[in-house]
Amino acid sequence: MKGSIPEDKIEEVRRRTDIVSLIGEYVTLKKAGRNYLGLCPFHREKTPSFTVSPDKQMFYCFGCSEGGNGVSFLMKLNHLTFPEAVRQLAGKVGVVIPDRPLNREERERSTLGEQIRRVNELAADYFARALQSPAGAGGRAYLRNRGIGAEAIRTFRLGFAPEGWQNLLDFLDKKGIPPKLSEQAGLAIPRAGEGARGHYDRFRGRLMIPIEDVDGHVIAFGGRVMGAEEPKYMNSPESPVYTKGNNLYGLSRTREAIRQAGFSLMVEGYFDLIALWGAGIQNVVATLGTALTRAQVDLLRRYAPRVAAVFDPDEAGRKALARSLELFLAGNVHAKAVILPDGHDPDDFVRTRGREKMEELVARAVPMVDYYIDEILGGRGTLEEDRDKLREAVAFLCRIGDAVERNLFIKKVAEKLNVDQEVLKAEVRRVLSHEAAPLAAQMKKGSEGTRSGSCPQPDHLELSLIHMMLECPDRIPAVGASGVLACFTSEELRSLGERLLTAAEKQDGAIPDIYSLVHGLEEGPVRARLLNLLMGESPYPEELIDRLIADTLRKIRRKWYKERHRILKGKIVKAEEAGDRELCDSLLREKERLFQEEKRLA
Numbered sequence: 001m002k003g004s005i006p007e008d009k010i011e012e013v014r015r016r017t018d019i020v021s022l023i024g025e026y027v028t029l030k031k032a033g034r035n036y037l038g039l040c041p042f043h044r045e046k047t048p049s050f051t052v053s054p055d056k057q058m059f060y061c062f063g064c065s066e067g068g069n070g071v072s073f074l075m076k077l078n079h080l081t082f083p084e085a086v087r088q089l090a091g092k093v094g095v096v097i098p099d100r101p102l103n104r105e106e107r108e109r110s111t112l113g114e115q116i117r118r119v120n121e122l123a124a125d126y127f128a129r130a131l132q133s134p135a136g137a138g139g140r141a142y143l144r145n146r147g148i149g150a151e152a153i154r155t156f157r158l159g160f161a162p163e164g165w166q167n168l169l170d171f172l173d174k175k176g177i178p179p180k181l182s183e184q185a186g187l188a189i190p191r192a193g194e195g196a197r198g199h200y201d202r203f204r205g206r207l208m209i210p211i212e213d214v215d216g217h218v219i220a221f222g223g224r225v226m227g228a229e230e231p232k233y234m235n236s237p238e239s240p241v242y243t244k245g246n247n248l249y250g251l252s253r254t255r256e257a258i259r260q261a262g263f264s265l266m267v268e269g270y271f272d273l274i275a276l277w278g279a280g281i282q283n284v285v286a287t288l289g290t291a292l293t294r295a296q297v298d299l300l301r302r303y304a305p306r307v308a309a310v311f312d313p314d315e316a317g318r319k320a321l322a323r324s325l326e327l328f329l330a331g332n333v334h335a336k337a338v339i340l341p342d343g344h345d346p347d348d349f350v351r352t353r354g355r356e357k358m359e360e361l362v363a364r365a366v367p368m369v370d371y372y373i374d375e376i377l378g379g380r381g382t383l384e385e386d387r388d389k390l391r392e393a394v395a396f397l398c399r400i401g402d403a404v405e406r407n408l409f410i411k412k413v414a415e416k417l418n419v420d421q422e423v424l425k426a427e428v429r430r431v432l433s434h435e436a437a438p439l440a441a442q443m444k445k446g447s448e449g450t451r452s453g454s455c456p457q458p459d460h461l462e463l464s465l466i467h468m469m470l471e472c473p474d475r476i477p478a479v480g481a482s483g484v485l486a487c488f489t490s491e492e493l494r495s496l497g498e499r500l501l502t503a504a505e506k507q508d509g510a511i512p513d514i515y516s517l518v519h520g521l522e523e524g525p526v527r528a529r530l531l532n533l534l535m536g537e538s539p540y541p542e543e544l545i546d547r548l549i550a551d552t553l554r555k556i557r558r559k560w561y562k563e564r565h566r567i568l569k570g571k572i573v574k575a576e577e578a579g580d581r582e583l584c585d586s587l588l589r590e591k592e593r594l595f596q597e598e599k600r601l602a
Contacts, residue, residue, distance in 0.1 A: 005086055009097050013086055016093040017070040019057045026077060026214065027302050028259055034537055041077060041302050042066045046332050051535045060535045065523075067531040078215065081111055088215065112184065113240045119177055119185045120210075120218040120241075126171050127159025127208040127221075136160040139207050142226040146271065147351050152278045155253055157210045161203035161223060168201045186220060186236035206234065209249075209270045211242070211288065214299070216252040222270055222288075233289065245293035248300070249273060249286035255303050257282035263306035265338070265362060266292075272310075272346040279355040292324045297331035308365050310338045310346055318376055325368050326399045336365035337372075372396070373412050390417060397428045458526045461559065462493045465552045467530065469500050470518075471538040472545050476504040484553050487560035492526045561598045568594070 020036055023029065029036040029052060040050035040061040049063040060067035068076065074085040090097050131139050131153070139160035143153060152158075161168065172182055179199040182188035188199040206223035213219050220236035236242060250273045251258075258264045261283035267273055273286040283304075287296060292309075300307055309324055311317040321337055328335035338361055340349060350358045377393050393413045400406040410428065414421040465484070469476050479485075480501040488494035499517050518534070521527040540548055568591050575584040 005083055005097055009090070009095060010086055013090045013093060013095045014057075014070070016095060017057065017089060018054070019059065019070050019073075020052055020054045022070050022089070022092065023052050023059060023073060025255070028304065035535065039301060039305075040064060040066070041298070044298070044331060053535055056534055058531075058534060060531045062532065062535075065528045065531070067518075067535075078213065081114075084111065084114055111240075115181055116185045116239055116241050117217050117219065119172065119181055119187065120220070122172060122175055122177065123168060123185075123187055123221070124157055124159065124208075124210045124218045126168060127161055127210075128157055129159075130162055130167075131158060131160035131208075135162040138226055142207060146275070146347075148271075148274055148278060152274050155277070156250070156274055157218075159208040159210070161201065161206050161208050163205040165200040165204070168203070169199060184239060186239050186242070202236075203234065211236070211247065211249055212252045213241075213247060214251050214255065217241075219247065222249075224270075235289070243295075244288050244290050246295045246299075247288065248296055249288050250277070251285050251299070251303075253277070254282050254284055258285070258303045261304070263304050263308055264300055266300070266307050266309040267346045268310070269345070269347070275347040275350050276358070279350045279358070281350070281355060281358060291320065292327055294327055294331065297327045297333055301331055301333050305332070306334045306336075308336045308338050308362050309368070310340060312345070313339050313342055321368065321372065322376065322396070325372055326396075328368060329400055329402075329405070335368040337368045338362055338365045339371070369409065370412075373409070373416050377413060377416060390419065393417060394424070394427050394431055397424075398431050458490055458493060458529060459488075461552055461556050462488050462490050463526070463529060463533075465549070465556065466493050466497055466500070467533050468540055468545065468549055468552070469497065470530075470534060471540055473500075473504060475545065475549055476500050479549065479553070480504075482553050484556055487556050489560075489563075490526065492521050496521060496530075557598070561594065564594055565591070 020029065027038040027041055027050065029038040034055060036052040037048040038050045039045055039048050040063055042061060043064040045063050050059065050061045052059045058067065058069055059073060070089055071082065071085045074080055074088055075082065080088065087097060130136050143158065169179060169182060169188055179188055183190060183199055187202055189202050191198050191200060203221065203223040206225055209222040210218045211220040211222060220242040223234045225232055238244060249270055263283065265281065265284040267276065267284060267286050268289060269286055273284050276284045285300065311321045377389050397406055397409055397413065400409060410425050411421055414424045465479065469479055485494050485497045496517060503517060518527060518530050568587055572584060572587045575587060
């Protein structure tokens with residue numbers, strides 16, 4: 001049992017998982033020979049090095065050396081525990097895992113994240129039912145007035161929090177949810193004041209918008225008033241499952257449309273997204289009302305390398321564009337700027353002008369860099385204004401990590417500001433020499449730093465034999481019977497070979513999960529080399545494999561005997577120098593025995 005999940009169910013989940021389909025939900029993959037390639041979701045890269053093998057049901061990134069199977073992919077990507085990842089994968093592949101009551105020990109093992117996700121799901125169902133009840137009549141009328149129909153309500157699981165201080169708390173209490181857990185989920189607030197006890201509902205009299213992670217799990221809520229009260233929006237606080245800057249609203253519902261369109265349309269608010277979706281523009285995401293973050297750019301890049309970001313033409317919109325541009329450049333995302341007419345947001349624009357006009361606006365979007373240079377840096381002003389723009393331009397150029405791109409932009413900026421190109425270039429060099437490396441360069445350096453090291457490389461013969469055992473599991477018993485593992489100099493590879501033998505005995509020669517065996521190795525050259533080898537095609541033709549194994553066994557033994565002879569020779573020399581005749585004779589007999597043994601095995 002692992003986290004209350006039976007071993008046979010874990011194995012069934014593993015067998016049913018198609019790793020290409022699974023990872024394809026999160027990373028855009030393209031066929032490359034027998035494998036699939038995409039941009040790595042675990043580090044920033046321009047050239048795809050993230051490889052998925054359907055034959056071995058493994059992934060491996062040749063850029064950052066991250067590798068694994070379906071379960072480990074979900075664990076790393078979504079920060080899940082092993083049981084959480086298995087249950088999530090079970091839901092995807094149709095394996096029913098018995099949901100029995102947990103005993104005390106299992107309850108203690110259950111992570112806070114699992115509990116909060118369950119509370120959020122219960123709350124979302126409660127709010128959805130409340131919207132359809134008599135108490136939700138005002139909420140339904142509000143949605144009708146905004147042109148949001150039944151399909152959008154169902155798709156985005158919109159709901160309503162009735163007036164009252166403990167409606168949700170009472171509902172959750174009947175489900176066995178303690179108020180403290182509701183507080184940790186951001187759904188309840190502890191009463192304040194001297195002698196105050198208990199909690200009350202955070203959301204009251206508001207239209208409720210569940211916020212989901214990329215897999216559709218409810219991780220937080222947004223609540224909107226339907227009148228003129230303030231604040232207009234109230235959002236869940238951050239929790240163990242929710243960090244605003246790490247998520248994008250609507251992505252779980254729109255990621256396939258984004259993949260098909262080849263770009264995402266990025267807006268700011270919940271109802272901007274819902275309105276566009278309802279009008280038929282479904283390749284859209286929203287930033288949860290916060291400034292764009294690095295993590296959100298990385299998330300977008302998994303599904304498409306291009307984005308069209310919608311901005312207002314006012315000063316706040318110009319500042320948001322400038323902040324976003326740096327992140328898009330650093331994240332290797334090709335960004336365009338969609339500028340709305342004065343006084344419009346995407347919601348009212350698409351409702352008043354229609355889908356076609358919105359699509360025309362997106363089609364006319366200009367590259368964000370060009371818009372920034374022409375509209376924000378450009379234009380002649382007073383001497384002071386031009387001086388300020390030049391300082392802003394230098395700061396912008398210094399934030400471009402790629403030297404080639406920076407030089408291209410220096411030329412454009414120099415032309416726009418009517419500044420000598422060499423002078424501008426010299427000023428950028430001067431600033432860079434006194435500042436930290438640009439953002440993109442820092443990010444690149446950070447990803448490379450994790451891969452550096454000076455660990456010794458594994459013995460190539462031992463590595464080759466283990467590779468043959470992994471590629472040809474039916475030969476594992478013969479290798480085990482040879483006893484050659486005792487001759488290994490690498491403790492890591494010997495341990496892996498013994499685990500392969502054990503697995504083969506249990507599985508009648510079949511290896512259940514190659515990666516789970518390799519994963520037991522410590523991070524380092526051995527693990528990296530094996531994963532690297534396993535992602536390629538097997539270099540061992542079936543008609544030659546037995547001869548290759550026999551030849552490798554012989555070479556490993558010969559190397560081992562050679563080392564033993566060297567050690568014995570050193571001991572004999574020392575014994576002779578010490579005048580220890582008895583020890584010398586013993587060592588000579590050992591040398592003869594070793595020689596005869598080697599001769600016999602040869």
